[in-house]
Amino acid sequence: MRFHPSGKVDVMLGICPHGQGERTTFAQIVSDQLGVPIDDIEPLRAELESFVIAVRDKTKPQVSAEDGLAAVEVASRIVEAVAGQKLA
Numbered sequence: 890m891r892f893h894p895s896g897k898v899d900v901m902l903g904i905c906p907h908g909q910g911e912r913t914t915f916a917q918i919v920s921d922q923l924g925v926p927i928d929d930i931e932p933l934r935a936e937l938e939s940f941v942i943a944v945r946d947k948t949k950p951q952v953s954a955e956d957g958l959a960a961v962e963v964a965s966r967i968v969e970a971v972a973g974q975k976l977a
Contacts, residue, residue, distance in 0.1 A: 922964035
């Protein structure tokens with residue numbers, strides 16, 4: 890995940906959308922887990938950029954399918970860490 894100062898979040902999941910609603914589904918998951926408005930979640934953008942570069946340069950993509958699961962796990966750990974903090 891890439892967090893921007895604006896509050897927007899890019900999500901790299903290790904997949905390429907196939908028109909099955911993955912982009913919306915993953916945005917909803919991250920939005921729900923992090924409490925970030927769904928309009929501020931940009932799933933797949935960064936990895937699509939990476940994929941295009943990999944194809945163009947004939948190199949290995951930066952992300953894999955395992956990275957998608959890791960993104961969900963990271964979001965869950967962030968929520969748990971924040972929940973464990975006491976606010977003054």
